Amino acid sequence: MKVAQAFLPVLFLLTGCMQPKPLAVMGEVPEFQLTAQTGQDFDSKSLDGHIWVADFIYTTCDGPCPMMTAQMHRVQISTAETPDVKLVSFTVDPKHDTPPVLAAYAKHFKPDFDRWYFLTGEQARLNDIALKGFKLNGVDGTMTHSTRFVLVDRSRHIRGYYISSEDAFMPQLIHDIRQLEREKS
Numbered sequence: 075m076k077v078a079q080a081f082l083p084v085l086f087l088l089t090g091c092m093q094p095k096p097l098a099v100m101g102e103v104p105e106f107q108l109t110a111q112t113g114q115d116f117d118s119k120s121l122d123g124h125i126w127v128a129d130f131i132y133t134t135c136d137g138p139c140p141m142m143t144a145q146m147h148r149v150q151i152s153t154a155e156t157p158d159v160k161l162v163s164f165t166v167d168p169k170h171d172t173p174p175v176l177a178a179y180a181k182h183f184k185p186d187f188d189r190w191y192f193l194t195g196e197q198a199r200l201n202d203i204a205l206k207g208f209k210l211n212g213v214d215g216t217m218t219h220s221t222r223f224v225l226v227d228r229s230r231h232i233r234g235y236y237i238s239s240e241d242a243f244m245p246q247l248i249h250d251i252r253q254l255e256r257e258k259s
Contacts, residue, residue: 108195111176132167
């Protein structure tokens with residue numbers, strides 16, 4: 075028994091030196107051009123070289139969207155010391171969610187607009203991004219959308235999906251962001 079107890083500190087020391095298992099690559103987000111809450115064109119190339127977190131919301135939602143946006147604000151706060159981490163909220167209601175509407179909605183959540191973008195555009199383009207890029211629900215006018223957050227690496231590879239209604243999703247998302255920050259691209 076004493077040998078096993080003496081071995082435990084060595085085991086803990088060795089496991090502390092081990093590299094974490096790399097996050098899986100689950101897909102790739104294609105390049106896209108949309109419109110930001112400022113009314114200016116937004117090119118996804120501006121996200122290249124950055125780690126970013128995406129979600130899909132709409133401004134008139136009385137269900138999960140306000141909670142998701144508040145959680146995205148928590149991600150913003152948790153990554154404040156790493157301004158290279160970006161946040162992207164895509165609307166699923168582009169007919170209503172014009173740039174001024176998105177800007178007004180966003181202000182309730184105190185975004186850092188240098189890091190957090192609220193995007194709109196043509197419904198067909200948003201649908202392609204949601205379905206083909208993120209592999210989530212389409213943007214088809216029904217306002218049905220995923221409540222998942224998506225972690226994207228510096229090369230537009232999807233590295234994680236996080237169900238925003240689960241209690242443990244936020245610590246796991248922040249952990250995975252930190253892990254990606256340590257990876258070489």
